[in-house]
Amino acid sequence: MSLSEGLILGIETSCDETAAAVVAGGIHVRSSVVASQERVHAAFGGVVPEIASRKHTEALTGVVEAALREAEIGWSDLSGIGVTNGPGLIGSLLVGVSAAKAYHAATGLPLVGINHLHAHVAANFAHICGDPLTCDALPAICLVVSGGHSDIVFLRRPGDYEVLAATVDDAAGEAFDKAARVLGLGYPGGPAIARAAEAGNPAAYALPRPRVGESLDFSFSGLKTALIRQLQQIQGLPLSEQPGEPTGQMQADLAASFQSAVVETLVRNTMQAVTAAGVSDLAIAGGVAANRLLRERLAEECAAASIAFHRPPPDLCTDNAVMIAIAAARRLDNGAPDNLNLDVYSAMPR
Ligand SMILES: Nc1ncnc2c1ncn2[C@@H]1O[C@H](COP(=O)(O)OP(=O)(O)OP(=O)(O)O)[C@@H](O)[C@H]1O
Ligand SMILES: [Mg+2]
Incomplete structure (x- = not known):
């Protein structure tokens, strides 16, 4: 044995x-x-x-x-x-x-x-x-999104990974945690933003979907700045002044708009990596992979592109x-x- x-x-x-x-x-x-x-x-x-x-x-x-x-x-x-x-x-x-x-x-x-x-x-x-990854499904792309990492990896065999893209500043989880602080939603920020976003409109505020040149790398720190600028604008404050924490519908709309910006950025780069690598399997991992919107959006994109989508249960x-x-x-x-x-x-x- x-x-x-x-x-x-x-x-x-x-x-x-x-x-x-x-x-x-x-x-x-x-x-x-x-x-x-x-x-x-x-x-x-x-x-x-x-x-x-x-x-x-x-x-x-x-x-x-x-x-x-x-x-x-x-x-x-x-x-x-x-x-x-x-x-x-x-x-x-x-x-x-x-x-x-x-x-x-x-x-x-x-x-x-x-x-x-x-x-x-x-x-x-x-x-x-739901659909466990097996060695037969490899090679595959895996999106690893957590408190400290936002990597797109090429998974050849278990334990044999090549990092194709990473974040150049904040990780996705870190971005959620920092944004939650700005929005007065507490720690850990990812689940708090996801909860608040349920009552919000993701199209209420047009936050950027950042790109790093032609690469598939991520950059999320500007998104937090864009969120602060948005709050300053709503509250009629100059750039030099710290905005107050939003409440009610405004807080929910900002949470939904922020979540949507992070998720759509992750989905865009990940699906591009899947296409470029020519694989037929996508997996996800890390704390942010527990995010319901991210799971739903990747499931939709994978279904449309006939890609098998593997995701561990949130816990x-x-x-x-x-x-x-x-x-x-x-x-x-x-x-x-x-x-x-x-x-x-x-x-x-x-
Ligand atoms: N439902 C969710 N939506 C969005 N983000 C989430 C959700 N649940 C957890 N997170 C985020 O996931 C992160 C925690 O993930 P994880 O525990 O894997 O990170 P870590 O172990 O601290 O970092 P690393 O794995 O990079 O060493 C936190 O930033 C948290 O806000
Ligand atoms: Mg971790």
Whole structure:
């Protein structure tokens, strides 16, 4: 039996979610436990690294035990352990990696360090995806849109990715988070903007759909500035003055217009990449891939172009440990495991 056919424990602590999961046969979810620190950080309008690592320390052991309990297994039933070792907040990563090393040393289970972004993409292989990605569907294009990344990647084989386009400034999730602050919608901004946008008119305000020359790269920082300018105009303020937070219908219309601008920009570049690469499969990954409008618009475009559209359920798009265990299953089968020298990285080669 290959290692990936057994049960793999995944551990994720790269940002503000403490997560553990058990996956069987590399794709079947046996358990998934996520302890989110969202409410702790909301008071600060974003993730405070020092608080994040302290909260991981408090939560991790309980989360791992809960994942084993939910899967109705003990340590001796596992075949391996995967843990995120980058990219992410160093202090947060260290908590997960140190715990994983301790479990590895105590149980003798093989250990692999996992690239968080490769794991986001690997969520598409989970059997609970509506139309899971399989190796037969490769090569494919995957849009990876999260708090720190907006990449269009060419996926040759699991773990073999070429970044075709990226953001030159803010990531899509970062843009949502910053815009939500301008609109007085709180943190995390993506879900808050999506909720507010439900009551809004996406055509109410004409915000730009930014392009970076002829490339498929993204640039979202100007969109936040355009949103601020729009608010200044509505409130009759000069460029030098900070606008007040909108409320009511105006807030909903601005949220809908902003969401539409981000989504249409992502959809345009992604579909161009699909056409240019000549592939017949598109996948999506990362927290922003949980956005309903983005999922609907890409589904429409893919249907019109006869492209198979793969998307993990929303809770496998935001940070989770199922994706870490899936990526770990493949790593354990295809390379030497790591050891107690496993290090953490704030950035990783992609
Ligand atoms: N429904 C949604 N619509 C839009 N954005 C969303 C939605 N849900 C979450 N997001 C955004 O996704 C981001 C979080 O995604 P994720 O947890 O993958 O990021 P991260 O792990 O912090 O960054 P990275 O994966 O790049 O290291 C946040 O910016 C959040 O606002
Ligand atoms: Mg992430």
